[in-house]
Amino acid sequence: MPLKRKMTTIFIILVSIGILITGIVTYHMQKINSIKLVEEKILEEGYLIKDLIEKGNIDNNNLEDFLERYSKILNSEISFIDEQEIIIGSFSSGVNNEKLNFRANNKNPEKKRLIFKEISIENGGNISKIRIAASPEYLKKLNKKIILNTLIAVVAGFIVSLILGIQYVEQVTNPYKELIKATKNISEGKYGGEVYLSGDEEFEILTENFNTMSVKLRDTIIMLKESNTKLKATLTSIEDGVIAIDNNLSVILINPLAEKILEVKKDSIMDKKITKAFENKELNNVFIELINKSTFLNDAEVEVFEPNYRNIKITGSPIIQSDDPTRKLGLVFIIRDVTTLRKLEKVREDFVANVSHELKTPLTSIKGFVETLQEGAIENVESSNKFLDIIDFEVNRLNSLVSDLLLLSEVESQEENIIKEIIAVEKIIDDVIMHLGNKANKKEITLEKNIQEKLPNFYGNYNYFRQMLLNLIDNSIKYTPEYGTVKISAATENGNLIINIADNGIGIEGEEQRRIFERFYRVDKSRSNEVDGTGLGLAIVKHIVSTFNGKISIESEIGKGSNFIIILPVKDDLIY
Secondary structure, eight states: OOHHHHHHHHHHHHHHHHHHHHHHHHHHHHHHHHHHHHHHHHHHHHHHHHHHHHTTOOOGGGHHHHHHHHHHHHTEEEEEEOTTSBEEEEEETTSOOOOOOOBTTOOOHHHHTOOEEEEEOSSOTTOOEEEEEEOHHHHHHHHHHHHHHHHHHHHHHHHHHHHHHHHHHHHHHHHHHHHHHHHHHHHTTOOSOOOOOOSSHHHHHHHHHHHHHHHHHHHHHHHHHHHHHHHHHHHHHOSSEEEEEETTOBEEEEOHHHHHHHTOOHHHHTTSBGGGSOSOHHHHHHHHHHHHHOSTTEEEEEEEOSSSOEEEEEEEEEEEETTEEEEEEEEEEEEEEOHHHHHHHHHHHHHHHHHHHHHHHHHHHHHHHHHHHHTTGGGSHHHHHHHHHHHHHHHHHHHHHHHHHHHHHHHHHOTTTOOOEEEOHHHHHHHHHHHTHHHHHHTTOEEEEEEOTTOOOEEEOHHHHHHHHHHHHHHHHHTSOTTOEEEEEEEEETTEEEEEEEEOSSOOOHHHHTTTTSTTOOSOGGGTTTSOOOSOHHHHHHHHHHHTTOEEEEEEETTTEEEEEEEEEOOTTOOO
16 A cells, blocks of 8 residues: 555544544533533522512412413423422423422433422422423533534544645655655666655755765666676687686676687576586586686696587686685686697697608718718718718708798798789799609600680789799699699689699599698608608698688599699789
């Protein structure tokens, strides 16, 4: 029930009870006062009649006329009583007048209802007493008048009290209405509103306290919103995933990167136990392990195979309350996807191992032949020349390896800073074919060229473009048997320059095709010692194509040969 209605109802009940009691008391007091007045009146009238009787103004012959005349004048009942207590005459105005023949002390019911006074007479002849009483009709009218006056007073008092009470209730409840309105605004997010309550000192104190609280709440909410915005911006821009849990191990925060790394949705993990939040049991076990340690900067790494393979490193640390270092509020976990890092570490390890192997083999060979020559073989001209030729071959092999390593490092580190120029594609293809002509002729391999007419120029680094073609064509010559064919074609399609290097050599198996662009990877390991090369040629090609924003792919079949396809974007404004 609303406060105003409740207060009004209570007020009406209380006023009604008070006025009812007041009315009853007033009625009885008025009745008592009226009876006193009537008694005084009839007493005065009795003494008046006594004087008339004692002065002898009445005789027995006109007794009834006297009683009738004065009873009507005084509007009372008058009775004369003799010494034997017998009523010798009686008349009452407004009633049926028969002689009342009863003793004065008779317990007649009519007597009980009358207000009367008896006055003794000393010189009244046969009249010993006068009994004068207010007439019943007069008493009824008097009682009705008292009741009517009481009712009028009660109703008037009730109406006046009701009007004043409603005004008072309205005045009292207005401040509460203002407070209700203000608190509703706060509940709807409208902070900082002030109320102005007039009235008692308590209301003024309440107004001041409420307005102060409202302003402080507004400032606190604004500060929390700003902090929340900063936190969201920080968590969104941070390069690590973040998950926070409370002391009940329930997830209370997760940033977008953590969702991406762990491949979960925020809605599916929030407020859930971190130990049961993921479908991957290994991941759950890692969190359990870090929670059990519960010390600063503990980390663990886990491999996740589904739905995608990932290496995830998780570092856990407790959240400590700043003003109470002994109180722990929960734990925060830093999530890092180290898949790429682990792959790079593996590539680096393989690279170091391969470089070590590629360097050790020729160095061991050189060292061995040098020691042989030092031990006296140099005296034998035929043997010494043979050993020197081998040393020369190994030195050249070392030189090629170092050159390729330097070139690969240069291509990887200078993708954004390379010098670019306009390249005549057909001319550079002719230059490479001429450069590798002798090598192809030794195996009687035919180098065929199929160039589109009016082939557009290409804008890029000349040396890189030449090295790309040189490595691919040289690679095809190496792995093509004698009397084979290597075809070089170039054309444009959909704004791209498409270059094909195809041969009818030994071909590459499907599983190996995905690895041929790795450093030091070689196919046909049975011939790896027979085929001259460093194992870096195709890796260099892949990085060069990448600097040109292009793509390279391979189509190959064992025993039928391979076709390397290079797709490079061409600028529309280049000169043909």
